[in-house]
Amino acid sequence: MMMSEGVEWGLHCCLVLGWLDERAPIATARLAEIFELPPEYLKKRLQPLVREGILESTPGVRGGYRLAKGPERITVMDVVAAVEGRTGAFQCTEIRRRGAGETAGKSEFAKPCGIATVMRRAEMAWRRELSSQTIADLLADAPANAATRARRFYEQRTA
Amino acid sequence: MMMSEGVEWGLHCCLVLGWLDERAPIATARLAEIFELPPEYLKKRLQPLVREGILESTPGVRGGYRLAKGPERITVMDVVAAVEGRTGAFQCTEIRRRGAGETAGKSEFAKPCGIATVMRRAEMAWRRELSSQTIADLLADAPANAATRARRFYEQRTA
Numbered sequence: 001m002m003m004s005e006g007v008e009w010g011l012h013c014c015l016v017l018g019w020l021d022e023r024a025p026i027a028t029a030r031l032a033e034i035f036e037l038p039p040e041y042l043k044k045r046l047q048p049l050v051r052e053g054i055l056e057s058t059p060g061v062r063g064g065y066r067l068a069k070g071p072e073r074i075t076v077m078d079v080v081a082a083v084e085g086r087t088g089a090f091q092c093t094e095i096r097r098r099g100a101g102e103t104a105g106k107s108e109f110a111k112p113c114g115i116a117t118v119m120r121r122a123e124m125a126w127r128r129e130l131s132s133q134t135i136a137d138l139l140a141d142a143p144a145n146a147a148t149r150a151r152r153f154y155e156q157r158t159a
Numbered sequence: 160m161m162m163s164e165g166v167e168w169g170l171h172c173c174l175v176l177g178w179l180d181e182r183a184p185i186a187t188a189r190l191a192e193i194f195e196l197p198p199e200y201l202k203k204r205l206q207p208l209v210r211e212g213i214l215e216s217t218p219g220v221r222g223g224y225r226l227a228k229g230p231e232r233i234t235v236m237d238v239v240a241a242v243e244g245r246t247g248a249f250q251c252t253e254i255r256r257r258g259a260g261e262t263a264g265k266s267e268f269a270k271p272c273g274i275a276t277v278m279r280r281a282e283m284a285w286r287r288e289l290s291s292q293t294i295a296d297l298l299a300d301a302p303a304n305a306a307t308r309a310r311r312f313y314e315q316r317t318a
Contacts, residue, residue, distance in 0.1 A: 001160055001161065001162050001163070001243050001248050002160065002246075002248055002250065003160050003248045003249045003250075003278075004160070005250075005252065007249065008249070008250075008251065008252060008254055008274065009254065011274045012254045012255065012274065015274075016259075033258060034258045034259045035254065035257050035258045035259075036257045036258040037257075037258075076274075076277050076278075076281075084160050087161075089160050089161060089162045089248075090162045090166065090167070091161065091162075091164075091167075092167065093164065093167060095167055095168065095171045095194065096171065096305065098194050098195045098196075099192060099193045099194045099195040099196075099312070100175075100193045100194075100308050100309050100312035100313075101305070101308065103308065104304060104305070104308060105304075108302050108304055108305070114297050114300045114301055115167065115170045115171065115174075115235075115297060118235050118288070118289065118292045118297070119162075119235075119289075121288050122235075122285045122286075122288035122289045123285070125281075125284040125285055125287070125288045126281045126282070126284055126285040127281075128284070129277070129280050129281035129284045130277065130278075130281045133277045138273050138274060138277070141273045142273055143267050145263060145264075145267055146255065146260070146263070146267070149259050149260065149262065149263060150259050153258070153259035154259075
C-alpha cells in the first residue's frame with residue numbers, strides 16, 4: 001500500500017511557495033528549477049492541489065503558483081486528500097454476506113462489519129494526525145537555512 | 160492509496176478458522192466453500208499468512224488450515240503486515256536535497272525531513288490502532304449467529 005509520490009511533491013511545493021510567498025505568483029519554470037524537475041511534470045503534480053483550492057494558479061506570462069490561503073489553514077491531510085482522494089484505504093466488500101453468510105437475516109448486517117470498523121478506526125487515527133499538522137507547522141519546523149536558500153536560488157534565477 | 164483485497168480475505172479467514180478451531184485443520188476446499196471462492200484463489204490469498212506464521216497449513220488429504228497460534232496472539236496489524244509488508248505507505252525520496260537544496264551542508268539533513276516525520280507519526284498512529292485489536296477481539300465482537308452459521312455450514316458439507 002503506497003502513497004503516490006504526488007503527495008511528497010505537493011507538500012514540498014507548498015513549503016517552497018510558503019517561503020516565496022512575497023514573490024508570488026511563482027512561474028512554473030522557476031518552481032520546477034528549485035526542484036530540478038521538468039516543468040510539465042511539476043504542473044501535472046500540482047493540478048490536484050489547484051483543483052482542491054490549496055494552490056492558486058494564475059495564467060499568463062506573469063502567472064504562476066501561490067498558496068491559495070494562509071499556510072496555517074492548509075493541513076497535511078488536505079494535501080494528501082487532494083492527491084489521493086478521500087476514499088479510505090480499506091474497502092469493505094461485505095465478505096461476511098457470502099457463502100455461509102447468505103442465509104443470515106438482514107438485521108445482522110445493520111451494523112458495519114467488525115473488520116471494517118477496526119480499519120475505519122485506524123484510518124481515522126491516521127487522518128487525525130495528518131489533520132493536526134499544517135503547512136505553517138512544517139514551515140516553522142524546517143531549518144531556517146532551507147528558506148533562505150530557496151529565496152536566494154529564486155532571486156538568482158529571476159535577477 | 161488502496162489496501163490489497165488480500166487483507167480483507169485474510170482477516171475473514173482468520174475469523175472462520177477461529178470459529179472452526181475444534182474441527183481444524185480445515186481443508187482448502189471447505190474453507191473456500193464458506194466464502195464461495197475458487198479454492199486456488201483462496202490458497203493464494205492465504206500464502207502470505209502461512210509464510211508469516213499466522214496460519215498453519217498441513218498438506219495431504221486430511222490437511223488444511225488452522226490458526227498457527229491463539230487468536231489473542233494475532234493482531235489485525237499482523238495480518239495487514241503479512242499481506243502488505245512492513246514498509247510505510249509514505250516513502251521519503253529526499254526531495255529537500257534536490258535543486259536549491261544541493262548546496263546545503265550535510266548536517267542539515269542529519270534529522271529526517273519534517274514531512275517524512277509527520278507521515279511517520281500518522282503511520283504509527285494507524286499501526287497502533289491495528290496492533291491494539293486481535294483476532295480474539297474480532298471473534299468476541301462478531302454476532303454469535305455468524306459463528307453458529309459457519310459451524311453448521313461446515314458440518315453440513317463434511318457430514
